Amino acid sequence: MSLWDKYSAVRSHSxxxxxxxxxEDYVVQPVVDVSPPKWHLGHTTWFFETFILIPNAFAYQPFNPDYNYVFNSYYENIGARVIRTDRGNLSRPTVDEVFQYRAYVDEAMEKYLPGLTDPTVLELLELGLNHEQQHQELLWYDIKYILGHNPLFPEYAADNIESGLVNSAEGWADFNEGVYEIGYQGDGFHFDNELGRHKVYIQNFSISTRLVSNADYLEFIRAGGYQDFNLWHAEAWDWVNKNNITAPMYWYEVDGIWHRYSLSGLETLKPEEPVSHISYYEAAAFAQWKGMRLPTEFEWEVASVQLDWGKLWEWTESAYLPYPGFSKAAGALGEYNGKFMVNQKVLRGASVATPAGHGRNTYRNFFHPNLRWMFSGIRLSK
Amino acid sequence: MSLWDKYSAVRSHSxxxxxxxxxEDYVVQPVVDVSPPKWHLGHTTWFFETFILIPNAFAYQPFNPDYNYVFNSYYENIGARVIRTDRGNLSRPTVDEVFQYRAYVDEAMEKYLPGLTDPTVLELLELGLNHEQQHQELLWYDIKYILGHNPLFPEYAADNIESGLVNSAEGWADFNEGVYEIGYQGDGFHFDNELGRHKVYIQNFSISTRLVSNADYLEFIRAGGYQDFNLWHAEAWDWVNKNNITAPMYWYEVDGIWHRYSLSGLETLKPEEPVSHISYYEAAAFAQWKGMRLPTEFEWEVASVQLDWGKLWEWTESAYLPYPGFSKAAGALGEYNGKFMVNQKVLRGASVATPAGHGRNTYRNFFHPNLRWMFSGIRLSK
Amino acid sequence: MSLWDKYSAVRSHSxxxxxxxxxEDYVVQPVVDVSPPKWHLGHTTWFFETFILIPNAFAYQPFNPDYNYVFNSYYENIGARVIRTDRGNLSRPTVDEVFQYRAYVDEAMEKYLPGLTDPTVLELLELGLNHEQQHQELLWYDIKYILGHNPLFPEYAADNIESGLVNSAEGWADFNEGVYEIGYQGDGFHFDNELGRHKVYIQNFSISTRLVSNADYLEFIRAGGYQDFNLWHAEAWDWVNKNNITAPMYWYEVDGIWHRYSLSGLETLKPEEPVSHISYYEAAAFAQWKGMRLPTEFEWEVASVQLDWGKLWEWTESAYLPYPGFSKAAGALGEYNGKFMVNQKVLRGASVATPAGHGRNTYRNFFHPNLRWMFSGIRLSK
Amino acid sequence: MSLWDKYSAVRSHSxxxxxxxxxEDYVVQPVVDVSPPKWHLGHTTWFFETFILIPNAFAYQPFNPDYNYVFNSYYENIGARVIRTDRGNLSRPTVDEVFQYRAYVDEAMEKYLPGLTDPTVLELLELGLNHEQQHQELLWYDIKYILGHNPLFPEYAADNIESGLVNSAEGWADFNEGVYEIGYQGDGFHFDNELGRHKVYIQNFSISTRLVSNADYLEFIRAGGYQDFNLWHAEAWDWVNKNNITAPMYWYEVDGIWHRYSLSGLETLKPEEPVSHISYYEAAAFAQWKGMRLPTEFEWEVASVQLDWGKLWEWTESAYLPYPGFSKAAGALGEYNGKFMVNQKVLRGASVATPAGHGRNTYRNFFHPNLRWMFSGIRLSK
Known part of the structure; x- marks a missing residue:
């Protein structure tokens, strides 16, 4: 498979x-965490233009110099940018212009890639492709949010990724205490936050082979889980009350029957499906109610060989912190992971929205504990 | 001219x-005061559907019952609605669907209008057409805001309404003190806030025949007007500092040369043009700096026969208050004007964005004193 | 009566x-509009020190140069100051130190006043005394707020100014339309905002000789007045909902019985007492519910000769605007009134908290329409 | 030492x-994190009354039933309470009344303690005393904040706890990788968050024997540390910019010379003193600038036998999370620690403000990463 074939396969998936x-769906930004789809399409293109073509491709002319301002996300090293909350205020560049931008950059990449052998640029290329895959996952979250928060509840498509939300059989996997090795080892692609490979001491633990289901979670709701402060962290309780949270995102009680918005539209709740779009706060409160807990990311990584995963990102109890010996790259690429290592929680696994081939059992996803627009779920430990 | 011809002329102008x-330009809402153009097109249509067709047209079926929720603006009597700040979060209904909605309602109106004789409904029809004209003016403000706050500064069209921003000759018109009559009198259309016709006592005054120009205003800036708190109301001074205001909206200093964004794009400042997109706070500070003042709305109405107006809405010193004997209609239409009669200032005249035939010299426009995205300007009095 | 006697009488009343x-009561600032009593005592003293002693009294040494920063209220001309919301964060200067400051300045004034003949300074002296009287009224508002919002509901004193809240007999006074003269005329003290004396044309009107009572207002509550949006201005309705307003300030329903906190503590509602601590928003909604309206400040001034007033400041429909020919003084004293002439409503009359001799029937008090911690009430007009 | 002697020693220290x-110093709350000293004195008393006297002491009559509302801090199980931001709005109960409350409860405790043998209550007593010691430390923080943020910069006392801010000699202690035991072991008092004692695997590390000094930190400032986004976490960079942070809390540059407010007043910076009042954000940025890092709480605990500690709480890289097997008590006392285990960082050691006998090398203090009004400092690791 040529570099161009690989590049082109990822690009066309977006x-x-x-x-x-x-x-119209490409333009709006209903909340700050959701970016307009056209922004994702432009930003991933900007990444290749800024980090590969401009510094390396002979005589490359940027498509539009103003796009650096429009499509930079958070790279302080690259200069000023549209503030994040303003992304949904931009009607221009139009969707057609963004697709022209993609075609222009892809054409330049098609010319550039055959001669590419510089290992530093090859590494950037691989990072750029993984970066675009991460935005593909975000595209699913954001598209679902945009459609699922519209009062008309439009469907995305009858057949879509959510058909993959099938639960595994009930059971517990047990592990003995001892020293285990954690972190990425090998020659494949990985992010800097998966290094260095290091030893951790883990106590005896059991982990569920099955994710918490909608039916399980409904029990928690019916038992008054959202009203019992004893189950919640102090900040979580503030969040519940300030936002009047009474159910997972996309759940709606219509005439006494619980529904869930999926990409197929509003439908009655499927009890066996794993519960999705859950914040860490809710995951932790549910675990507390069950008298159990969430796994740490180390337990999860150790257990992962026995888990059937890939439906939903699973909240862990672990905070997102550097591994021993972690160091970040110089310049803009050093902004990729390290600067987010405070006040976030690690999620492990992958979801139905994760592009094929993007996941790994050492992959460390991370979100703030209140967020739930992503495909997140709950696995219990004890 | 048949009712349909009249209706159709207004509708097609939008x-x-x-x-x-x-x-994409139809969808966004960069600040709360700006509504997406497709919302204006839907809302004005909803007005005819809700107040004329549904209650009166035989066997009329609403286009989509959910649109009442989507396109109601502020009529509490008509039920729940999308909150104003969320209008720009809605990608659906699409622009095409909104145009289908317009066509559907227009077709029903075409059938309904020939038989219409009920004076109450005729009055509603006229209100609906004037309401749509008001939204036509807002469309200009909002389109300009959407394009003019985009970092790419796209032009709307080379030839546009702003070519009408031509100033009158300098001069002062003088009036003697005495009792004058104020308010609408006649058989034509007018809003409830222009009634009742009543007497006011006015002192001697002079009023400028010319609007304050860009050149005049530039002098104020260069004299440090935005830095001298003595010129500003206390609330205005807070507004200046909190928002770092240093020039009118749409003014940009590029390499030492002042530019102004107009619907033709970014261009160098035209000194003779009347200064536009000015808040009351700025208008009052400018007048204070000149040792003059703004006219009251009564002075303005008396003087209007001698003024050449229609370029920019002119701030007056008058607060927006009910005239003696004012009473509002029952139900939803009573929400049209009366409920806004606190904390707003009256503007008189009309602007280049005002649809032909919509203005009157008794017309009372009103805005909060900090707003300036509308075509507003300054006329001095002494 | 010597200048010192006059000065001393006002000062000792504070x-x-x-x-x-x-x-402890001297220190706290529970909301931004309430200032700590020790701040009032210091600020009124600072006024005499800053505007009279420092520029005029031979060899006067300021008590403490840092006090200019601490006790300036809003005079931009006098320099930097503690921001208003921070007044309640200052434990120092202590109450004892503030009283020492008062004694120090009073002693200097006692020496200075006998030789004072300069008319400009005499004018400043009178302004300073009227200024202190205004703060005496604010002291009552603020003390009541501090005690009345404490969960222990401490009484100020069994016998206090609220015993003056006795209503007048029911009746209507009628006036004929015509030209009337408005504004201050004479040689006594008056504020710049009461000038210039000018003619206004007033239509026929009737004004109630009695203030709206607690019993009247309770009817409005029981009729669902706080739930009927048709009665409220749009901004008022937002205010009601955002702040969950369901009754006047200081009203509490305990076990089904309405109570009111007065300076004597929590007591059952006195039906005949005029309703107090009412915002303009509530006053206007009540008038709307009665099918009546509030008087304008001009009607009020014309009618005042037939009214028994002095219990509560009475909201008018008039916005606080400059009279024809109004001009403000240069420098700091010009900041006294003019810079507040936007977004506020005029109140007329006086209240049980107004110091003896401070009121006039041309006096123009003003507050934002949402405020109600002052002794304000409702008089109807039609 | 009798129970009463022990109780009385702790109580009199407050x-x-x-x-x-x-x-006046007892009353104010300049920011939400600072509580009025009188509130601390009341709240610690309320703890003994609520958890010991009311449920256990025969015929005990609460001092004032309303005090439960006033002095509850965050115990949801105990009922409604004054919201935290309102503590500084309460002038009552007065300082004298709070001291009467202390005396009343102490007298009841003096009667009750001699007969106390119930182990559950003995445990509560010990918790109550440790709780009061924690508030003694907070009292120092809050008193310093109240005085140090007053524009008059009053001193607390010439001789005070800050004289203990003496640094240790420079050096590095090295540790070998391996399995270590962490957490409290023994019969003494400890908090639930120090359990369970468990094994962790730690990599080779070196830890400084000396805290970062004012001189070290000044170098960071002079090198532009507060302007270089590459050194900061993304959230930290927002915090720096939003709050205009350019130096540690209590540092003031006066005429080009750096000063620091200590409890003795404003004085020139002492270069050798350990830098204090530092947020985690600043500690991490400083470490990044030095090319080093902060220790984990496990490294710190292992190294603690070789460290001379007790000057400042030392930020660690560890998030505040439950140890393996952690479980919280039922009811109100279960709210003590567990519900804060999200979005906070662990600090280890103790400070000059920690009461004698209160610290332990397994003690886990915790604060949000932006806070710095406590006596916090920086120890580097590599």
Missing amino acids: VLICSKLQK | VLICSKLQK | VLICSKLQK | VLICSKLQK
């Missing part, structure tokens, strides 16, 4: 995800 | 204003 | 108002 | 800390 959207 | 937009 | 306070 | 305050 376009495929958006293929069922109306032009 | 579409004409939007004809140069890209689909 | 101390008398505070005489029943605990030291 | 009073001693406050002995140099003016009455």
Whole structure:
């Protein structure tokens, strides 16, 4: 498989995800965490233009010099940018212009890639492709949010990724205490936050082979879980009350029957499906109610060989912190992971929205504990 | 001219204003005061559907019952609605669907209007047309804001309404003190806030025949007007500092040369043009700096026969208050004007964005004193 | 009566108002509009020190140069100051130190006043005394707020100014339309905002000789007045909902019985007493519910000769605007009134908290329409 | 030492800390994290009354039933309470009343303690005393904040706890990788968050024997540390910019010379003193600038036998999380630690403000990463 084939396969998948959207769906930003789909399409393109073509491709002319301002996300090293909350205020560049931008950059990449042998640039290329895959996952979250928070509840498509939300059989896997090795080892792609490979001491633990289901979670709701402060962290309790949280995101009680918005539209709750779109706060409160707990990310990594995973990102009890010996790269690429290592929680696994081939059992995803627009779920430990 | 011809002329003008937009321009809401153009097109249609067709047209079926929720603006009597700050979060209904909605309602109106004789409904029809004209003016403000706050500064069209921003000759018109009559009198259309016709006592005054120009205003800036708290109301001074205001909206200093964004794009400042997009706070500070003042709305109405007006809405010193004997209609239509009669200032005249035939010299426009995205300007009095 | 006697009478009244306070009561600022009593005592002293002693009294040494920073209220011309919201964060200067400051300045004034003949300084002296009287009124508002919002509901004193809240007999006074003269005329003290004396045309009107009572207002509550949006201005309705307003300030329903906190403590509602601590928003909604309206400040001034007033400041429909020919003084004293002439409403009359001799029937008090910690009430007009 | 002697020794220390305050200093709350000293004195008393006397002491009558509302801090199980931001709005109960409350409860405790043998209550007693010691430390923080943020910069006392801020000699202690035991072991008092004792695997590390000094930190400032985003976490960079942070809390540059407010007043910076009042954000940025890092709490605990500690709480890289097997008690006492185990960082050691006998090398203090009003400092690791 040539570099171009590999590049082109990833790039076309982003376009495929958006293929069922109306032009208007590409533009809006209903909350700060959601970016307009056209922004994702532009930003991932900007990454290749800024970090590969401009510094390396002979005589490359940027498509539009103003796009650096429009499509930079958070790279302070690269200069000023549209503030994040303003992304949904930009009607221009239009969707057509963003697709022209993609075609222009792809054409330049098609010319550039055959001669590419510089290992530093090859590494950047691989990072750029993984970066685009991360935005593909975000595209699913954001598209679902945009459609699922519209009062008309439009469907994305009858057949979609959520059909993959099938639970595993009930059971517990047990592990003995001892010293285990954690972190990425090998020659494949990985992020800097998966290094260095290091030893940890883990106590005896058991971990569920099955994710918490909608039916399980409904019990928690019916038992008054959202009203019992004893189950919640102090900050979580503030969050519940300030936002009037009474159910997972996308759950709606209509005439006494619980529904869930999926990419197929509003439908009655499927009891066996794993519960999704859950914040850490809710995951921890549910575990507390069950008299159990969430696994640490180390337990999870050790157990992962016995788990059937890939449906939902699973909250862990672990804070997102550097591994021993972690160091970040110089310049803009050093901003990729390290600067987020405070006040976030690690999630492990992958989800139905994760592009094929993107996951690993050493992969460390991370989100703030109150967020739940991503495909997140709960696995219990004890 | 038949009712349908009259209706159809107003309706098609809204579409004409939007004809140069890209689909994406219809969707965004960069600040709370700006509504997405597609919302204006839907809301004005909803007005006719809700107040005329549903209660009166035989066997009329609403286009989509959910649209009442989507397109109600502020009529508490009509039920729940999308909160104002969320209008820009809605990608659906699409622009095409909004145009289908317009066509559907227009077709029903075409059938309904020939038989219409009920004076109450005729009054509602006229209100609906004037209401749509008011939104045509807002469409201009909002389109300009959306394009003019985009970092790419796209032009709307080379030839546009702003070519009408031509100033009158310098001079002062003088009036003697005495009792004058104020308010609407006649058989034509007028809003409830222009009634009742009543007497006021006015002192001697002079009023400028010319609006304050960009050149005049630039002098104020260069004299440090935005830095001298003595010129400003206390609330205005807070506003200046909190928002770092240093020039009118749409003014940009580029390499030492002042530019102004107009619907033709970014261009160097035209000194003779009347200064536009000015808040009351700025208008009052400018007048204070000149040792003059703004006219009251009564002075303005008396003087209007001698003024050449229609370029910019002119701030007055008058607060927006009920005239003696004012009473509001029952139900939803009573929400049109009366409930805004606190904390706003009256503007008189009309602007280049005002649809032909919509203005009157008794017309009372009103805005909060900090706003300036509308076509507003300054006329001095002494 | 010597200047010193006059000065001394006003100054000692401020101390008398505070005489029943605990030291802790002098310090707190529960909301931004309420200032700590020790701040009032210091600020009124600072006024005499800054505007009279420092520029005029031979060899006067300021008590403490840092006090200019601590006790300036809003005079931009006088330099930097503690921001208003921080007044309650200052434990120092202590109450004892503030009283020492008062004694020090009073002693200097006692030496200075006998030789004072300069008319400009005499004017400043009179302004300073009227300024202190205004703060005496604010002291009552603020003390009541501090005690009345404490969960222990401490009484100020069994016998206090609220015993003056006795209503007048029911009746209507009628006036004929015509030209009337408005504004201050004479040689006595008056504020710049009461000038210039000018003619206004007033339509026929009737004004109630009695203030709206607690019993009247209770009817409004029981009729669902706080739940009917048709009665409220749009901004008022937002205010009601955002702040969960369901009754006047200081009203508490305990076991089904309405109570009111007065300076004597919590007591059952007195039906005949005029309703107090009412915002403009509530006053206007009540008037709307009665099918009546509030008087304008001009009607009020014309009618005042037939009214028995002095219990509560009465909201008018008039916005606080400059009279024809109004001009403000240069420098700091010009900041006294003019810079507040936007977004506020005029109140007329006086209240049980107004110091004897401070009121006039041309006096223009003003507050934002949402405020109600002052002794304000409702008089109807039609 | 009898129970009463032990109780009485702790209780009188709280009073001693406050002995140099003016009455006004007891009342104010300049920011939400700072509580008024009188609130601390009341709240610690309320703890004994609520958890020991009311449920256990025969015929005990609460001092004032309303005090439960006033002095509950965050115990949801105990009922409604004054919201935290309102503590500084309460002038009552007065300082004298709070001291009467202390005396009343102490007298009841003096009667109750001699007969106390119930182990559950003995445990509560010990918790109550440790709780009061924690508030003694907070009293120092809050008193310093109240005085040090007053524009008059009053001193607390010439001789005070800050004289203990003496640094140790420079050096590094090295440790070998391996399995270590962490957590409290023994029969003494400890908090639930120090359990269970468990094994961790630690990599080779070196830890400084000396805290970062004012001189070290000044170098960081002079090198532009507060302007270089590469050194900061993303959230930290937002915090720096939003709050205009350019130096540690209590540092002031006066005429080009750096000063620091200590409890002795404003004085020139002492270069050798350990830098204090530092947020985690600043500690991490400083470490990044030095090319080093902060220790984990496990490294710290292992190294502690070789460290001379007790000057400042030392930020660690560890998030505040439950140890393996952690479980919280039922009811109100279960709210003591567990509910704060999200979004906070662990600090280890003790400070000059920690009461004698209160610290332990397994003690886990915790604060949000942006806070710095406590006596916190930096120890580097590599």
